[in-house]
Amino acid sequence: MKGPALGNPMPRVACYFFHFFVLTVVSRPIIVNLMVNYVSDTLDRTFAALSDPTRRAMLARLAQGDASVTELATPFAMSLPAISKHLRVLEQAGLVERTRDGRVHRLHLVAAPLHEAAAWIARYQQFWEGQLTALADYLQEVHSKQEHTTQDAKEPKG
Amino acid sequence: MSLQHEVAVRAVIRRRIAAPRERVFQAWTEAAHLQRWFFPSVNGDAVPRAEIDLRVGGRYRIAMHAPDGNITAMVGGTYYEVHPPERLVFSWAWEAPQPDPLETVVTVELHDLQGATEVVITHEHAADPAAHEHPGIGWNCSLERLIQLVEGGMSQRPILRDPCGG
Numbered sequence: 001m002k003g004p005a006l007g008n009p010m011p012r013v014a015c016y017f018f019h020f021f022v023l024t025v026v027s028r029p030i031i032v033n034l035m036v037n038y039v040s041d042t043l044d045r046t047f048a049a050l051s052d053p054t055r056r057a058m059l060a061r062l063a064q065g066d067a068s069v070t071e072l073a074t075p076f077a078m079s080l081p082a083i084s085k086h087l088r089v090l091e092q093a094g095l096v097e098r099t100r101d102g103r104v105h106r107l108h109l110v111a112a113p114l115h116e117a118a119a120w121i122a123r124y125q126q127f128w129e130g131q132l133t134a135l136a137d138y139l140q141e142v143h144s145k146q147e148h149t150t151q152d153a154k155e156p157k158g
Numbered sequence: 159m160s161l162q163h164e165v166a167v168r169a170v171i172r173r174r175i176a177a178p179r180e181r182v183f184q185a186w187t188e189a190a191h192l193q194r195w196f197f198p199s200v201n202g203d204a205v206p207r208a209e210i211d212l213r214v215g216g217r218y219r220i221a222m223h224a225p226d227g228n229i230t231a232m233v234g235g236t237y238y239e240v241h242p243p244e245r246l247v248f249s250w251a252w253e254a255p256q257p258d259p260l261e262t263v264v265t266v267e268l269h270d271l272q273g274a275t276e277v278v279i280t281h282e283h284a285a286d287p288a289a290h291e292h293p294g295i296g297w298n299c300s301l302e303r304l305i306q307l308v309e310g311g312m313s314q315r316p317i318l319r320d321p322c323g324g
Contacts, residue, residue: 040258040259040260041259043260043283044259044260044261044283047167047260047282047283047285048283048285050167050283051167051283051285111305111309114305115305117167118305121167121168121169122169124169124281125169125170125171128169128171128279128281129171129173131195131196131279132171132173132175132277132279133173134195134196135175135182135185135195135277136173136175136176137195138185138191138194138195139175139176139177139181139182139185140176140177142181143176143177
């Protein structure tokens with residue numbers, strides 16, 4: 001049998017739309033539902049963690065290599081408790097992991113949630129590219145019709 | 159000490175459209191127009207229907223109806239900013255076929271290009287106020303670049319150089 005046989009037949013859609021749709025909207029099975037919600041939850045925390053410029057700067061620093069809390073705090077004009085608060089948000093979002101080396105805590109950046117966020121951005125990038133193509137086509141079509149009507153009106157009859 | 163390390167965590171799409179911005183704005187904000195182009199290429203299997211209450215705090219909803227009347231997909235939200243013909247900001251959330259709890263915001267900016275229009279769409283998480291407070295400042299690093307840095311093993315690099323700038 002050809003094509004997807006499960007559930008409702010898919011609408012015929014252009015490729016860019018199809019990808020977005022399958023990935024974000026038409027994921028019907030319950031297990032996928034759960035997965036989508038789980039991903040949304042994770043994404044929510046990831047984006048919230050990324051929304052603060054200090055935390056973004058911390059991540060950019062950790063992208064260059066692991067650091068101790070003190071090393072990470074150095075460039076910021078901020079109290080250590082304030083730094084710790086930001087760190088907690090990053091850890092809860094799964095973006096930063098902490099390991100203990102004796103008394104020193106080493107901080108390590110975890111890339112997995114960044115992949116999720118990047119994939120989300122890429123999907124919407126693709127979705128809106130498709131939408132804008134459709135918008136441009138629609139406005140072009142409306143414009144041509146109007147030109148046509150104007151020309152028809154101008155042309156003398158008989 | 160530079161703390162300009164920034165990561166762009168939003169989708170930004172730009173497109174030049176050969177129509178004046180009044181037309182483009184109308185296409186985004188009048189239901190009769192919106193349902194002619196939104197959710198493209200559905201070829202009659204399902205048609206978009208839009209409900210729009212165009213004012214700050216007003217709601218919109220765009221649904222795709224299958225021929226049997228079932229809703230196959232639905233997105234909705236609230237208008238945060240309405241500035242014809244240049245700017246539209248609204249929340250964006252999937253309601254069907256399954257609700258998506260992720261709160262996101264879409265900003266549509268229309269720039270006049272001597273009769274044509276540059277459309278800039280920014281889609282981001284609702285928690286991120288950066289786009290509205292400091293447009294264009296410091297967003298010099300893509301998420302992909304940051305991932306490359308993490309996974310490419312950057313520990314050899316001198317510490318605290320801007321990994322995204324130079």
